[in-house]
Amino acid sequence: MALDAEQGQLQPAPESFLAKDLVEDISRDGIDPARRKLLQNALAAAAAAAAAAASMVAPSLMADDDPDIVNLPSWTRSLGKPVVANPYGQPSPYEANIVRRQSPGLTRTDQSSVSFTPLQNLFGMITPSGLHFERHHQGWVDIDPRRHRLMINGLVETPLVFTMEELLRMPSVSRIHFLECGANTGLEWGNVAVPTVQYSHGMLSASEFTGVPVSLLLDRAGFDRQRATVLLAEGADGSSMTRTINLENALDDAMVAYGQNGEMLRPENGYPLRLVVPGVQGVSWVKWLRRLEVGDAPWATKDEVAHYVDLMPDGTHRQYTSIQEAKSVITAPSGGQKLLKQGYYDITGLAWSGRGTVEKVEVSVDGGRNWRPARLEKPLLPKALTRFHFDWVWQGDEVLLQSRVTDRTGYTQPSRAQLIEARGTRSIYHNNAIQTWRISGDGEVHNVQLG
Amino acid sequence: MSSWAKFAMLFLTVLVSTSWVMAMPEGLDALGRPATEHEVSAWDIDVRPDFAGLPPGSGDVWAGEETWLAQCASCHGDFGDSNEIFAPLVLGNITEEDIASGQVASLKDPAVTRTTLMKVPTLSTLWDYIYRAMPWNAPKTLSADEVYGLVAYLLNLGYVVGDDFVLSDTNMVETQARMPNRNGMSLDHGLWSVAGAPDVSGSSCTTDCTVGTTVTSSLPAYAMNAHGNLAEQVRDWGPYPGIWTEVEGEKREATSMVVEVSETALSGSGCTGCHQMEGQLVGPSFDAIRTRYAGQEHAAYLRDKILNGGAGVWGSMPMPPMPAVDDNALQQIVAWLTSGEE
Known part of the structure; x- marks a missing residue:
């Protein structure tokens, strides 16, 4: 083993330079002259590489040279790491800042709490599973899939029990949908409370979910079409979370999902089974699903009377508020970030609607006085995230950035003033107001509200 | 007709799958098996607002108080008014007028802390939730009678029932009629159904729109680092590095526990549900345990307590057995608890 002086990393021994079939030949037949020659060539090549690395001197730098081009970096003159060094791949160490984070002081226990998705640094329309936000009500659990069951009962001909093996045998569908907590942006009803888009909008993720349509399972159980109006979904964890689901909507597109982004669900997201209720707030997507x-x-479960009810100015609470109405946010540049220089920027963000597909997104750089259309990335999928872009040149002036979405139903995202005029500032849930980021003359981006 | 029935009527259509018309393929009816009645009753423990699903039983305020002090008070306070761990359940701010009208008037007042009892319209919810999910660290260990007693005690704390009240399956309906916020919920909104009508609509104006562009709210400078140093929370080499919000010499205390035991070992083993570094939570603080059990001679004892549980050492709240703690984590936790180091 040799130590690379620059990186302080151990270099693999020369054996690693040998072709696998050569090693096998030698161990089977011993070394003959031909194989000895091959072996010598391989070792010589390894030794030369090591010597080159050890003796590399900085070539003379010309005035306009970029030293990162001319002085070859260590990774260009060394052997890389072997396969399965990480049997389950990990992000680059240079991406270590991009993780889920808690909002300090938001909750007093870590089991009934939230971690937020780092939207500011994500691309496209899919959230990496490991960065999907978390919201647990009584901690998360590791469930043995062999011992997990799904029960279907109530107004059905025959109450049924399915094993996971049986569910994975059934006809499946894969669909991309967003998942937003009803309380996303809930901290911002009264005033600006958090610095970045991770905390203001980070209870939002999107995945490709794979599972069995609820309609198929209910048909299999023979549900009572005359009387049935609702479904109860229940979890297998300690909280045995329950929520009432709109049956008519569930028959359209809800599924009992086991897959997320091509692999099984992560434990924090409900492994091995969760309900997917497209367009509906996350609390209804019951994790660790054991029963319908x-x-x-x-x-009128706990999370339908004490939480996830929207307090109106007249003192009543709106109950069974479920749909996540159209909303958008600019994710970059966004609060807490800094523009280092003037010139071109690709303003980008996300738009979504619980009622269907995004029709258009408009961007304003002057606090909502003037709006121009953003470019939408395809495909435009119902109840999924849509990524938008807006070409922009920053000239060092103060800017008030906003985005505004209109969905296919014709509904347009309201301003904060319009929303609180109707609902006041104490409803906690379903804040889909237009977000404003203020870019100051020094390039700092701050979360602000306008009036 | 109940308000729910009217609400449901708004959206009533013949229930046919529209988007995913997936016919039942041949052979599919062999997947899944009938659930036995006994299996259904083991899981179907939900109680509806009309009390469908409610098991028989009863409990009085005094029995409820006893169970409360043993099982609930450590998180919720002796009188359900603690704000330490969860939002207060009861604060004694419900009036006779509220009980008469079925709508808690102080919900209109932003200065009044909203408690659970101020909001909950349905008695069934209290019963259902306590029975399915409480206590916090040992859900589903309370008997039906204990739950009747606990609900009676909670209602008594809120002046909904008297001191000698007995709650049972036979008087739930009449007790429901005294729930302070029983008329406080509204179904008059468009957020139940995909087809619901929105209550707010944004503007379609695109040019010279009349809007306020004065900044009315922003984070004050002193709060910029309240979420930690923002420079360390974004990609630091891209077009938008983070603002450096940490002030020299005022390093914010790490929210995570700075200890020689990994956070994963503690939280992953379920310890942090009840214990925190400093100060009593449900159980004693780690600091207190480490002080009392400094020294390798306590290792076997602590190991046994973690695996098999115990009671009466630190108070009335029992420590549940934690047999699922992984061996490596257990070794690490015990070594740390007995290390006696700061």
Whole structure:
């Protein structure tokens, strides 16, 4: 082994330079002259590489040279790491800042808490599974899939039990959908409370989910089409979380999902089974799903009376608020970031609607006085995230950035003033107001509200 | 007709799958098997607002108080008013007028802390939730009678029922009629169904729109680092590095525990549900445990307590057995607890 002086990393021994079949030949037949020659060539090449690395001197730099081009970096003159060094691949160490984070002081226990997705540094329309936000009500659990069951009961001909093996045998569908907590942006109703888009909008993720349509499972159980109006979904964790689901909507596109972005669900996201209710707030996507009950009246569960109810100015709470209405946010540049120089920038962000497909997104750089259309990335999928872009040249002036989405139903995302005029500032849930980022003359981006 | 029934009528259509018309393929009816009645009853423990699903039983305020002090008070306070770990359940701010009208008037007042009892319209919810999910660290260990007692105690704390009240499956309906916020919920909104009508609409103006562009709210300078140094929370080599918000000499205390035991070992083993570094949570603080059990001679004892649980050493709240703790984590935790180091 040799030490690379620059990186302080151990270099693999020369054996690693030998072709596998040569090693096998030698160990089977011993060394004959031909093989000795091959072996010598391989070792010589390895020795030369090591010597070159050890003796590399900085070539003379010309005035306009970029030293990162002319002085070959260590990774260009060394052997890379072997396969399966990480059997499950990990992000580059240079991406270590891009992780889920908690908002300090938001909750007093880590089991009933939230971690937020780092939207500011993500691309496209899919959230990496390991960065999908977390919201647990009584901690997360590791469930043995062999011992997990899904029960379907209530207004059905035959209550049924499925094993995971059976569910994975059934006809499946894969669909891309967003998942947003009803309380996303809930900290911002009254005033600016958090610095970055991770904390203001980071209870938002999107994945390709794979599973069995709820309609198929209910048909299999023979549900009562005359009486049934609702479904109860229940988790297998300690909280045995329950939520009432709109059956008519669920028959359209809800699924019992086991797959997320091509692999099984992550434990924090409900392994091995969760409900996917496209367009509906995350709390209804019950994780660690163990039971679906068909019913004719809602259950008024804890998270339908004490939480996830929207307080109106007249003192009443709106109950069973479920749909996530159209919303958009610029993710870069966004709060807490800094523009280092003037010139071209690709303003980018996300738009989505719980009622269907995004029709258009508009961007304003003057606090909402003037709007121009953003470019939408295809495909435009219903109840999924849509990535938008907006070409922009920053000239060092103060800027108030906003985005505004209109969905296919014709609904346009409201301004903060329009939203609080109707709902006040105390409803906690379903804040889909237009977000403003202020870029100051020094390039700093800050979360602000306008009036 | 109940308000729910009217609400449901708004969206009532013949239930047919529209987007995913997936016919039942041949052979599919062999997947899944009938659930036995006994299996259904083991899982179907939900209680609806009409009390469908409610098991028989009863409990009085005094029995409820006893269970409360043993099982609930460490998180919620002796009188359900603690704000230490969870939002207060009861604060004694419900009036006779609220109980008469079925709508808690102080919900209109932003200065009043919203408690659970101020919001909950349905008695069934209290019963259902306590029975399915409490206590916090040992859900589903309470008997039906204990839950009746606990609900009676909670209602008594909120002046909904008297001191000698007995709650049972036979008087739930009449007790529901005294729930302070039973008329406080509204279904008059468009957020239940995909087809619902929105209550707010944005503007379609694109040019010279009349909007306020004065900044009315932003984070004050002193709060910029409240979430940690923003420079360390974004990609630091891209077009938008983070603002350096940490002030020299005022390093914010790390929110994570700075200890010689990995956070994964503690939280992954379920310890941090009840224990924190300093100060009593549900169980004693790690600091207190480490002080009392400094020294290798306590290792076997602590190991046994973690695996098999115990009670009465630090108070009435029992420590549940934690048999699922991984061997490596257990070794690390015990070594750390007995290390006696700061």
